[in-house]
Amino acid sequence: MNWKTLLMIGLILTAFTATSVLAIDGGNSRKGKPLFKRNCKSCHNAGGEGGEVTPMSKTMAQWDRYFKKKAKKHPGDVIKNLSKKDLKDINQFLFDKAADSPSPETCG
Template identity: 45%
Template sequence: MRNTLKLLAVVAALSASLAAQGGSDTKGKFFFKKNCKSCHAPGGSAKEITPLSKTQAQWKAYFAAGKHKKGAEKLDGLLKPEQVKDVQTFLVNHASDSPQPETCGG
């Protein structure tokens, strides 16, 4: 029981630090489905991507670089900067090594 409480405290602290970055997990999920899955889904024009495609560190590095794909195109070209932040929060929160891995409906 004590360990469970400790774990919850850690998770709460982590969520708080992510929230401090300003992104919204819920909005990020919405924008990811709406603006990224159009191409990144089975049968789409690009390979399938879900939060599980990368670890938390890999997603952070990806968004820190700010490039969508190899080449110069910026993520900001696809979404408004605050929406990019939301998508980042969603993807990092549910990455393959996160406390709540999520496939986003596949």
């Protein structure tokens, strides 16, 4: 196998992974749900200071983009104070229940 073949395989694998079901590796949706409720819901309920945010507020792609880029600019220290792992779990939960996911959830 020459390097071009290897590169092709690499590209195909990358494309496949990017569009497969898992948002980010290592995220645990089941842990993410209580984390989201505990850390986010206080401000993100209807009438809360951050406005209502539920998994269904965004699509799967939007959630991944949010956590990749915008989460750093979230007001206050909530996001900064969470561990990378907890954030991954929250990201995974929101992704799995996103508006265009197979099982959208409003999350009470």
